[in-house]
Amino acid sequence: MIFACLIILLMSGLQIFNAHPALYWGKDSHFDSPALSIGAERDASGAWQGITRIGGYRFDTTGVLGISGPSDDLERRAFPAWATLPGPRWLAKGRQWHFLAGWIFAPMLTAYLLYLVFSGQLKRRLLPRRDEWRHLGETIRDHVRLRFPRGEEARHYNLLQKLTYLLVLLGLLPLVVLTGLTMSPTMDAAWPWLLDAFGGRQSARTIHFLCALALLAFFLVHLALVLVSGVFNNLRSMITGRYALPPALPHAPYSALPPQQETRDDQTHR
Secondary structure: OHHHHHHHHHHHHHHHHHHOOEEOOOOOOOOOOOOEEEEEEEOOOOOEEEEEEEOOEEEEOOOOOEEEOOOOOOEEEOOOHHHOOOOOOOHHHHHHHHHHHHHHHHHHHHHHHHHHHHOOHHHHHHOOOHHHHHHHHHHHHHHHOOOOOOHHHHHOOOHHHHHHHHHHHHHHHHHHHHHHHHOOHHHHHHOOHHHHHHOOHHHHHHHHHHHHHHHHHHHHHHHHHHHHOOHHHHHHHHHHOOEEEOOOOOOOOOOOOOOEEEOOOOOOOO
16 A cells, blocks of 8 residues: 555656646745756757756756657657656646545554554664674675675665665655645645745755655665565565575575575564
């Protein structure tokens, strides 16, 4: 359910963004100097180009951002039609989908975070231990080289995983919810401190967009690591709660011993 809400929130959010494809810092929008903008311009030959501007930098993003679609029927739009819900151009319905998914997602996220705290799972599984910090550099190198933990180490999150999950659960997701509330005039009237906390509605919109992009990047990297670390084993663990634990290399080669059936930090018995 949470995953479905996040997909709807992302795609309907892009639909909303397409109605005004520019981001600003501060309380007001300044159309002459956006922090980011996605649009289309004609080049010297009269052909349309997709142009993305970030600060003072200009990028040609034709076919992806600014202008996209079949070559014989290009359409001027910030994000392509396949990335938006509920349709190519439907701002009002996109806002309704976004708000519905948001009001389902926010209570579920709050309940999950409270569960992590009061059940002790946050402290037991995600809070780094002091001795783990000494191996942070080694952990990063192993991830870059796609060297995954084996043996007993595979049963627990390493420091890099803990820090990433903490950033997502206690940073990005709460920020997405709070900045989303800041863009609502009704919530501003009830909680005016939100506007002060984020420096204005336009700053909140920009932070909201950047957090959504960061969550998308997290999901894509997470998916890639699932694929390269063993698709079948990971999918089975998600469905059944069982993970085939590869033995540690210092004790025996991988093929010398059969895998042990163990649960991991991110899996539960079902």
